[in-house]
Amino acid sequence: MAPVLQSSQPWVEKYRPKQVKDVAHQDEVVRVLTNTLETTNCPHMLFYGPPGTGKTTTALAITHQLFGPELYKSRVLELNASDDRGINVVRTKIKNFAAVAVGSGRQGGYPCPPYKIIILDEADSMTEDAQNALRRTMETYSKVTRFFFICNYISRIIEPLASRCAKFRFKPLTEEIMSSRILYICKEEGLHLDSEALSTLSSISQGDLRRAITYLQSAARLFGSAISSKDLISVSGVIPAEVVQALFSACKSGNFDLADKKVSNLIAEGYPVSQMLSQLYDVVVEADDMSDEQKARICKKFAEADKCLIDGADEYLQLLDVASNTMRALCNTSQEFSLGV
Amino acid sequence: MLWVDKYRPKTLDKVLVHQDIAENLKKLVTEQDCPHLLFYGPSGSGKKTLIMAVLRQMFGASADKVKVENKNWKIDAGTRTIDVELTTLSSTHHVELNPSNAGFQDRYVVQEIIKEMAKNRPIDTKGKKGFKVLVLNEVDKLSREAQHSLRRTMEKYSASCRLILCCNSSSKVTEAVRSRCLNMRINAPTEEEIVKVLEFIGKKEGLQLPPEFASRIAQQSNRSLRRAILSFETCRVQQYPFTNNQAIPPMDWEEYVSEIASSILKEQSPKRLFEVRGKLYELLVNCIPPDIILKRLLYELLKKLDSELKHEISHWAAYYEHRLRLGQKAIFHLEAFVAKFMSIYKGFLIETFG
């Protein structure tokens, strides 16, 4: 028998703040919730913003701080996109949970306000019907329940729900905040990052702290406790600058076959085209040997290709089209292709 | 057993390519707190091989004792129960499946199985709880809903269930899922690396492999190791001893696409378009994916075109492939591309030659 592996949690979970006050960078929501801890007043909440900015963390922290471990199970219902949240669940499960009355008064040192909390994480993946069904439930039980909606895209939450909530946008973390959090983890884990590595990590994670922590843990496993900027880039999936530059130069050369070869090669190397587009974008925007019109033409195509990729279009064909368009813009060929014959 | 399976390296120590990645993976899984992993890279680059070797590294030889099962899930969706059937491959430590095969019900599969696995955590003699690994293939083909379902689950059950995701194109995996994994890019082996593998197999099989012949197989393989090994074995069946200029049979469907390309270049007319339509149908009926057909057709056409036209034709290929994704009937879009090509090419011929 092979030994059964002990499990311990990945660092992202290990370093998930347990208290609202430890959530970094989201000052507004932290202020409101700190207040809630004192007054026990709490409106319905809607947290929205990009991945890894602390939305789930905040919701879990406040509910744990309000009810403590004893009452948590009976007072908090956490439903996420992995639970079935069709219209029927809303009608039955949520209603049943919401309907049972609760007592009030502090218990075991926790405020234990006289309501229940229902956390609907990843609410943007709920159908509109299910969201509509929730409207009534929210109103009927508003005395005894509070709803926390969490999502990446606020536009996917129907207006009647959104308007019933206090809305908080979770901002991507700034590089400074990110750095200080990372330094804290480094201290706990006994790692050493030089300042270049630290700023690289903050910038490649693009405001997503979860990503930063995952990179850090992986780099620590692979390269030991002294981690350099290069180590971090290699675990991050960022495309090396010279690879991006090579494609761009091929476009400049005006040689279609050369660009085609570069594109095929990039695909074979497995570089994600969406990543390529965002790095090419930086190159184009920063270039000082192009006219604004050329830049506009090139970037317009980036946008179109990005949309096509989201629709599931083929990566090779999209990147080839982008490269060909870039080449034509750089060589000032006026040619635009239109559907009309 | 086919050579591709027979010579698939079983452990991280034995891989012939991606040695650096294998070395890294070994370090990653030594501690028990390894993050979820996402393997991505082109077809035949060696993802599956590495994943199996990682499982072996984690759990020892018992990870190899797998059984194939047709599993049935009955999912309670309020008023009705949903039946989902799917083939799984499992050992005592891991389960592997292809959730996109459940079509639009993929979401339920993802939801159910992780919870199920989290419930039956293995416990060792000291009473410590371990974790299981869930390998999900083709995650780029998962519906948005299924990908969304993964998000919180990946966090919530991270102590009991570690995920290994595998796909060709990571652009199609949502940001939120990628952010929850360590991303491992598995590049296609270079031609030299492919030759190295072919030589290794040749030696094991006791064959004389002329170097030039080996590198020709590698060139034709389009950097797919699987394809190179398959055609190596085919050549072995067709003619041995090998000669340097021995023919390497192309895939049937590729030959067929090349014929389509020539016939389009020869004549541009409604009649020809109609004939081509029949041939495209034939390919689709034989389960060649439409995007692969379109890419191959573009490849054949580009070989014959003037540079000026290359831009325009590759643009339309991208355009119609995108439409094909959004639509339902692949044949419409393939045919539209051919018609577009004919019209452009005819215009070009008239302009140039009158």
Ligand SMILES: Nc1ncnc2c1ncn2[C@@H]1O[C@H](COP(=O)(O)OP(=O)(O)OP(=O)(O)O)[C@@H](O)[C@H]1O
């Ligand atoms: N503001 C923050 N302060 C401290 N740690 C954070 C913060 N944001 C994210 N983290 C870290 O990143 C991890 C993931 O954060 P969290 O689950 O809250 O993200 P999220 O905003 O819910 O993202 P998603 O939209 O992808 O669900 C946490 O476990 C924590 O380690």
Ligand SMILES: Nc1ncnc2c1ncn2[C@@H]1O[C@H](COP(=O)(O)OP(=O)(O)OP(=O)(O)O)[C@@H](O)[C@H]1O
């Ligand atoms: N590291 C390696 N060393 C030697 N041979 C390898 C290695 N990786 C893969 N191979 C060979 O290449 C074949 C194809 O690899 P594999 O099945 O892992 O590809 P894949 O990336 O999963 O492809 P697909 O995306 O098409 O499923 C294997 O059957 C094996 O024979």
Ligand SMILES: [Mg+2]
């Ligand atoms: Mg979350």
Ligand SMILES: [Mg+2]
């Ligand atoms: Mg595979």
